[in-house]
Each structure stands twice: as C-alpha cells, then as structure tokens.
Amino acid sequence: MQHHIAIAGASGRMGHMLIEAIQAADDCTLSGALDIPAAPALGSDAAAFTGQPAGVAITADLAQGLQGAHTLIDFTRPEGTMAYLAACRAAGVNLVIGTTGFSEEQKAQIAEAAQDMAIVMAPNMSVGVNVTLKLLQMAARALSTGYDIEIIEAHHRHKVDAPSGTALRMGEVIADAIGRDLKECAVYERYGHTGERDPSTIGFSTIRGGDIVGDHTVLFAGIGERIEITHKSSSRATYAQGSLRAVRFLAGKRSGLYDMFDVLGLPRD
Missing domain, CATH: 3.30.360.10 (Dihydrodipicolinate Reductase; domain 2)
Known part of the structure; x- marks a missing residue:
C-alpha cells in the first residue's frame, strides 16, 4: 500500500527530517506540506532542500495541504495542532501527533475527535x-x-x-x-x-x-x-522513522486514539 502523507511545519527542522524520510521510503509519498502563513518558504517546493523536488508546494491553506492525504504528521505547537485536528477531522484524514505541551482540555478535545478519526499521539515517536x-x-x-x-x-x-x-x-x-x-x-x-x-x-x-x-x-x-x-x-531521524511506523499502523483504521505502545505492539502490563 502506498501511504500519502502531508506534513505540518514542513519548513522546520522536524519537517525537513520527515520529508527526507518519506522521500527515502518506497511505500510513502509526500502529498502535502503545510506551514504558518508567515513562513518564508510558502510557495516553494517542500523537498527543494534535498535536491530532489517533490512537486509539492508549501502552503498555509489547510484544505489544499490535506488534499489527497491519508495521514497528516504534526510536530508543531499545541495551537497549530488543534487547528490541524479540526481540519483533518472534517477531511477524513488520519493524524500522527508528535507535538507536546498540550493542556488537559486540549488532550480531552483530541480524545473526543478520535471518535471520528484515527490518531496516534505520542510525546516521543522514537x-x-x-x-x-x-x-x-x-x-x-x-x-x-x-x-x-x-x-x-x-x-x-x-x-x-x-x-x-x-x-x-x-x-x-x-x-x-x-x-x-x-x-x-x-x-x-x-x-x-x-x-x-x-x-x-x-x-x-x-x-x-x-x-x-x-x-x-x-x-x-x-x-x-x-x-x-x-x-x-543524536538525530531527529529516529522520530521520523517512528512517525512513518505510526502512519503504517493507522492504515485502514477509521477511529481510535493510539500511542506508540500500540504501534510497536508493546504490552501495557
């Protein structure tokens, strides 16, 4: 199965690492790249920094960035994640959340959204x-x-x-x-x-x-x-590879809130 993935914070350090990991994975395709409206890289090719353009422009338009995506990977900040959560829920796109710093209220909102969409949420994807x-x-x-x-x-x-x-x-x-x-x-x-x-x-x-x-x-x-x-x-690459494992885990799932123990099949007791 080919996994079509959109990246939030595409021009940041973690965004670059995720894009490199997607480009290197045979079963993954970069379908969209999102960033904030003030990002200097808006409009540029999301993978230009690798020397192998992906034909995907970085955009602040949520609908455009999520078009054709199966899953969005988000390592941004809580305020951004909550906006991406609502957009993914409306668009039927699964979500992998590596963002940290959520309030208890925001965590509850994420859990509630997982009734309608599949989410992997983990403070560390390694x-x-x-x-x-x-x-x-x-x-x-x-x-x-x-x-x-x-x-x-x-x-x-x-x-x-x-x-x-x-x-x-x-x-x-x-x-x-x-x-x-x-x-x-x-x-x-x-x-x-x-x-x-x-x-x-x-x-x-x-x-x-x-x-x-x-x-x-x-x-x-x-x-x-x-x-x-x-x-x-020693490298963010480990977070990127864990994120792709989470994407693969979510394939075919319609709802539910999961963590990396679920993704890796680790027992809870």
Missing part, C-alpha cells in the same frame, strides 16, 4: 524511547520502595516547553506502575530551603542548551546503589 518506557515500567515496580526517583532531561535551546513531553510521559509511566498519580507527586522546581526530600515524590530537572536533540535519564537512587536508565537521541 522506537528506542518507547522501549525505554517499557523498561522504566518494569524497574519502577521492582524499585517502588527505598528508591528516590528523579527524571533529568536536556534539549536544545529552541525548545519552548518544559519539562519535555517525553519526560512527563516517563513520569506518568512510572507513577502508574507504582500506584501514584503524577499530578499529586511531581516536583518540578526546587529553590531555597526545601526541607528533606519527600520519598513519595518524583522529581524533574530540565536542561536547555545548544543543539541537544534530546537526552533523558531516570535515576532510581537507593541507599548504597543507584540505577540510571538513559536514552540519548
């Missing part, structure tokens, strides 16, 4: 990260008492949300595994006289700098030992 989430689930269950849990993440200077969606997902997976609610036990800031660490909490630390693609470490610190589970991304 296959390795999702295997790491599975390892964290196992580790958390075994280390639920006597170990302090800290999540440290580092990203490039341009990232606008913190902690990263991946770090938050790690926290959710760990909290669920040990019977806690992340909303109740997460600690995102420490400053001044904080007192002793509450053993029931999950701490987050955020680093922003340079061109770091994405590093995540979960530290289980006990007495006399500590365990660190780390994933480091």
Whole structure:
C-alpha cells in the first residue's frame, strides 16, 4: 500500500527530517506540506532542500495541504495542532501527533475527535524511547520502595516547553506502575530551603542548551546503589522513522486514539 502523507511545519527542522524520510521510503509519498502563513518558504517546493523536488508546494491553506492525504504528521505547537485536528477531522484524514505541551482540555478535545478519526499521539515517536518506557515500567515496580526517583532531561535551546513531553510521559509511566498519580507527586522546581526530600515524590530537572536533540535519564537512587536508565537521541531521524511506523499502523483504521505502545505492539502490563 502506498501511504500519502502531508506534513505540518514542513519548513522546520522536524519537517525537513520527515520529508527526507518519506522521500527515502518506497511505500510513502509526500502529498502535502503545510506551514504558518508567515513562513518564508510558502510557495516553494517542500523537498527543494534535498535536491530532489517533490512537486509539492508549501502552503498555509489547510484544505489544499490535506488534499489527497491519508495521514497528516504534526510536530508543531499545541495551537497549530488543534487547528490541524479540526481540519483533518472534517477531511477524513488520519493524524500522527508528535507535538507536546498540550493542556488537559486540549488532550480531552483530541480524545473526543478520535471518535471520528484515527490518531496516534505520542510525546516521543522514537522506537528506542518507547522501549525505554517499557523498561522504566518494569524497574519502577521492582524499585517502588527505598528508591528516590528523579527524571533529568536536556534539549536544545529552541525548545519552548518544559519539562519535555517525553519526560512527563516517563513520569506518568512510572507513577502508574507504582500506584501514584503524577499530578499529586511531581516536583518540578526546587529553590531555597526545601526541607528533606519527600520519598513519595518524583522529581524533574530540565536542561536547555545548544543543539541537544534530546537526552533523558531516570535515576532510581537507593541507599548504597543507584540505577540510571538513559536514552540519548543524536538525530531527529529516529522520530521520523517512528512517525512513518505510526502512519503504517493507522492504515485502514477509521477511529481510535493510539500511542506508540500500540504501534510497536508493546504490552501495557
């Protein structure tokens, strides 16, 4: 089956990586390229940067960009994603969401839309990260008492949300595994006289700098030992390849909200 894919944020860093991945995949075709009205690249060929034009112009017109697409891949920002969500729902186009930073209300709107369309939503499309989430689930269950849990993440200077969606997902997976609610036990800031660490909490630390693609470490610190589970991304290519796996997974599906565990066939328990 040939998968016809539109890309949101087509002139951005992740947009370029996705377009390169589509161009290299025998079963994928770039059918549309979307960007914001102020994008300087509007009207230009979306794949011109590769030296192999695709014959697809970047547009801010949602109907034009989605025409002929089976699936839209979106790694933009929450406000943009919500507009793309409504357009895809109206056009009968499936959606792969890699955007992070959604509010609870926006997440609820996405879940509601999934009654009429098929969506894969994951804060990180990397296959390795999702295997790491599975390892964290196992580790958390075994280390639920006597170990302090800290999540440290580092990203490039341009990232606008913190902690990263991946770090938050790690926290959710760990909290669920040990019977806690992340909303109740997460600690995102420490400053001044904080007192002793509450053993029931999950701490987050955020680093922003340079061109770091994405590093995540979960530290289980006990007495006399500590365990660190780390994933480091050196290229956005891994997110692009995971996104194409999500596109293939959605083929033929009419509705439902899925994540990368579903795409990769990873068990939830």
